[in-house]
Amino acid sequence: MRILVVEDDKDVAGFVVKGLREAGHVTEHADNGRDGLFMAASENFDAIVLDRMLPGGIDGLRLLETLRAQANNTPVLFLSAMAQVDDRVRGLKAGGDDYLTKPFAFAELLARVEAMARRGKSEGPQTKLVTGDLEMDLLSRGVRRAGQKIDLQPREFRLLEYLMRHAGQVVTRTMLLEGVWDYHFDPQTNVIDVHVSRLRQKVDKPFPSALIHTVRNAGYMLRAEPQ
Amino acid sequence: MLVLSAGVRFGIIYAAVFALSILALAVFLWWSTAGLLDRQTEAAINADTQGLLERYADSGLLALEDTIEQRLSGNVDDDAVYMLIDPAMHRLAGNLERLPAGVLAEQGYYELKLERAGRHSIAQVQQLELPGGFHLLVGRDVEVHAQMTRMLTDALLWAAGVALLLGTLGALAVRGLFRITLADVSATAAAIGAGDLTRRVRVSGRGDEFDRLAVTINDMLSRIARLMDGVRQVSNSIAHDLRTPIARARARLEDASSHAAGEADLRAAIERAEADLDGVVAIFNALLRIAEIEAGARRSAFADIDLAPLLLDLADLYGAVAEERGQTLAADIPPAVPAFGDREMIQQAVANLLDNALKFSPEGGTIRLAVQTVPGQGPRITVADGGPGIPEADRTRATERFFRGETARSTPGSGLGLAMVQAVATLHGGSLWLEDNAPGLRAVLALNTRPGAPRVNASSSAPQHGAARGMA
Numbered sequence: 189m190r191i192l193v194v195e196d197d198k199d200v201a202g203f204v205v206k207g208l209r210e211a212g213h214v215t216e217h218a219d220n221g222r223d224g225l226f227m228a229a230s231e232n233f234d235a236i237v238l239d240r241m242l243p244g245g246i247d248g249l250r251l252l253e254t255l256r257a258q259a260n261n262t263p264v265l266f267l268s269a270m271a272q273v274d275d276r277v278r279g280l281k282a283g284g285d286d287y288l289t290k291p292f293a294f295a296e297l298l299a300r301v302e303a304m305a306r307r308g309k310s311e312g313p314q315t316k317l318v319t320g321d322l323e324m325d326l327l328s329r330g331v332r333r334a335g336q337k338i339d340l341q342p343r344e345f346r347l348l349e350y351l352m353r354h355a356g357q358v359v360t361r362t363m364l365l366e367g368v369w370d371y372h373f374d375p376q377t378n379v380i381d382v383h384v385s386r387l388r389q390k391v392d393k394p395f396p397s398a399l400i401h402t403v404r405n406a407g408y409m410l411r412a413e414p415q
Numbered sequence: 416m417l418v419l420s421a422g423v424r425f426g427i428i429y430a431a432v433f434a435l436s437i438l439a440l441a442v443f444l445w446w447s448t449a450g451l452l453d454r455q456t457e458a459a460i461n462a463d464t465q466g467l468l469e470r471y472a473d474s475g476l477l478a479l480e481d482t483i484e485q486r487l488s489g490n491v492d493d494d495a496v497y498m499l500i501d502p503a504m505h506r507l508a509g510n511l512e513r514l515p516a517g518v519l520a521e522q523g524y525y526e527l528k529l530e531r532a533g534r535h536s537i538a539q540v541q542q543l544e545l546p547g548g549f550h551l552l553v554g555r556d557v558e559v560h561a562q563m564t565r566m567l568t569d570a571l572l573w574a575a576g577v578a579l580l581l582g583t584l585g586a587l588a589v590r591g592l593f594r595i596t597l598a599d600v601s602a603t604a605a606a607i608g609a610g611d612l613t614r615r616v617r618v619s620g621r622g623d624e625f626d627r628l629a630v631t632i633n634d635m636l637s638r639i640a641r642l643m644d645g646v647r648q649v650s651n652s653i654a655h656d657l658r659t660p661i662a663r664a665r666a667r668l669e670d671a672s673s674h675a676a677g678e679a680d681l682r683a684a685i686e687r688a689e690a691d692l693d694g695v696v697a698i699f700n701a702l703l704r705i706a707e708i709e710a711g712a713r714r715s716a717f718a719d720i721d722l723a724p725l726l727l728d729l730a731d732l733y734g735a736v737a738e739e740r741g742q743t744l745a746a747d748i749p750p751a752v753p754a755f756g757d758r759e760m761i762q763q764a765v766a767n768l769l770d771n772a773l774k775f776s777p778e779g780g781t782i783r784l785a786v787q788t789v790p791g792q793g794p795r796i797t798v799a800d801g802g803p804g805i806p807e808a809d810r811t812r813a814t815e816r817f818f819r820g821e822t823a824r825s826t827p828g829s830g831l832g833l834a835m836v837q838a839v840a841t842l843h844g845g846s847l848w849l850e851d852n853a854p855g856l857r858a859v860l861a862l863n864t865r866p867g868a869p870r871v872n873a874s875s876s877a878p879q880h881g882a883a884r885g886m887a
Contacts, residue, residue: 271700272707273716273759291696343731369732373704373763374697376770376828382736405686 189234189305190214194224194251195267196243200290204237204267207294208301220244225251233262235305237297240268240279249282256283263304267292273372295406299358306357317352320412322391322399324352333395343368344387351400351410360407384408422593426586433582441571449564453539456555457524460541463495464553471545476507479551483508494556496529496538502548509552527554537561596625600632612640645709645816649702652817656830657695664691694829701831705816708760708838716759722752722786722794725762730784733769741778744769747785752794754862756843761862764839767832768798768858774828775802775856793845793862801855810849836860 191213195201201217208215216231218224221242228236228251240248252264263286266279271289279287285304288297317324321334329345331338340348350367351359361380365371384400392398401409463486471479483497487510498509511529527540540554599617606614615636616629664687671684730746737744754761765784772782780801787795805813812818814837819830833847836858840847844863849856 271703289700291692293693341731343728369728371762371766372759373766374700375732375766376832377733377736377773379732379736382739383732385739386735 189302190216190232191301191305192216192218192224192228192231192233192236194218194221194228194236194242194248195239196220196241197239200239200267203294204297207298211298211302221246221248221251225254228255228262229258229260235301236262236264237267237301238264238284240266240270240275249278252282252284263307265297265301265304267297276372293405295358295403296360296362299360299363299406302357303354303359303363306354317349317355319352319355319410320399321395322352322412324349331391333391333399336394338390340387340390343383344390347383347387348391351408355410355412358403358406358409363407420590422590422597425593426590429589430582430586433578433585437575437578437582441575444571445567449560449567452557452560452563456539456557456560460524460539460553460555464541464543464551467551467553471551476549480508494559496527496531496540496552496554496556498550498552500550500552507549511552526557529556531556600629603632603636607636607639612636612643642709649816653702656817657698660691660694660698664688664695667691698829698831701829701835702816704763705831705835705838708835708842711842714757714842716757717755718758719753719755720758720761722754722761722796723748723750725758726752726765726784726786726796729762729765729769733766733773733782737773737776737782740773740776742773742776743781744773745781745783747783749786749788752786752788754794755864756862757839760839760842764836764860765796765798767836768796768860771832771858772798772800772802772856776800777802780855791864793843793864796860796862797857798860799852799855799857801852804851804854804856805849807851813849814847833858 191208193201193204193208193215195204195217196219198219201219205215205217216227216233218227222244224238224242224244225246238248238252242248242251246254248266248268255262255264264284265286265288266284267288267290268275268279269290276287276289285307286300288300315326317326323332325331326349331340331345331348347364347368350364359367362374364380364384365374388398388400392400397413399410399412401411403409467479467482470482480499483499486495487497496510498511499507500509501507511531522542522544524539524541527538529536529538536556536558538554539557540552542550542552545551603614603616615633618626618629618633620626667684667688671681671688675681675684726748727746730744730748734744734746769782769784776782782801783797783799785797785799787797789795809818814833816834817830818834819828833849837847840860840862845861848859848861850859851857
């Protein structure tokens, strides 16, 4: 993917750009709002990582508003030290697709950028999700693995649906909390691990191979093992 | 421009109003006494003159002379003045010895200085010319009136003087009262400004406007003091509590940089330091969130909400965790729990209570999440556990930032969970009670209803997550 990083802090920018390149993405960098806007408007990117406070007279919010006013719908992830709830709301209202506060773990940023860019490309409403031998019918709300029916609680269903929609991608615990439970805070206890582990009992344990994998220091990934 | 203090201004206004009322009183007094007498005299002279002229017209000069003499002899008060003279200036009738000089030059009404029976007096007279060069002078001696007018003038002047004095004294008194009343407020404000936050404005107990002002100011000062205390306590705690994980991270990194045996060792040390720093960040986030809640900025997100699905969700989320730990989470939630507040905040507050309950409950223990709805009051969310509880002595301090009781020291945690719940409760106009669950702790989060809001109809909002109930 082609990703634009607009960030004025040299260390953070270097860290992000290096990490994204290691993950196999083509990455461009702008260190002020004006250059950032110019690049975002004149080139095609799959995703933009945008700092809110930028030098050059155009801050992140203005940049994004200008971009959206030009009908440019490139997915944008805000990366900001402004962590208040109202800041997040403002960022999302201005047209941001996701909001990550500093300090952050790179794994979280990467997972979110990839999920966001993929979401931007999804084609129409789906009625069926398939990963390996796991099938989910979104209309009848039925789940089958290797032809065998799996009974899930409503919340377990939504958790599995989220994992399947992001199959092949890393999904962090925070993303699951936000995406499945709509919680915007970090509980102290390992609530997500417990729920994923329950899901594994039903989806993975009765079968020879595991689909839900733990990604160290990051989160989980639903992936069919290569045959 | 001269800047007047409010006290002086009120004093001057008081004096001006006082002077105006005195002036109005004097004008009225004058008009109703001296003025009345003058008008009566004038009417009497007019009537007298009219009578004499009719007599003259009817019966001629001699009859007029007779009439004048008759009236003079019938005048008991001896205040009438008559004079009838012929063209040669001889007196034909009347009680003046001679005509004062220059009288004939004037016609109509005027005031005349006379000498009668050896004394000076003043008369109000009317003089007119009769056909044939005769002159008639009709008047009244008004010396008594004049004396009364002088007395009245004197009295009014004195009264004005006294009023001026009283007005000035009153103005000074008003200014003084004002200063005394405000002196305490301004002295308190000055003391607060100088850093003494314990000072309060004196309340007289009369319940007047100044008392209400004093109470309002005191409330405000108490809130400021609480906030200042919070800030002071938090900065102390931050310095103290954040130093520990930072020191740990630093020690790990330094140790690794000088003693690590190989790359794997180094990586492990760095990862542990990262985790320590994440802990520091989590504490900062919690602190900022509490500050954000306490600042009240999020009240704009308040709305009428149904807490039932929210609480069932939380019961579902934490029920699985409880089960994993060999505990039981029993949820007793009515089908609808109408409330007015910030959804996300209440969610986090209850999550914090559940986090605590799970953390401190023993294996096999039961945690109860229940809601009571009291008509006319907000919902009361209760989270009760069977853990060690909080000793009574610590309960009031348990909601302070970074407070960790003896029993909590050995468990992981930042000591910010209950502080946040308290902040959420306060923002919602409610409160957080910590009670003895014998054994264990019962935390009651009481929310307030929106003042004057229509209650959400309980029957119209059916539970949306009924299937998730009873995670026990």
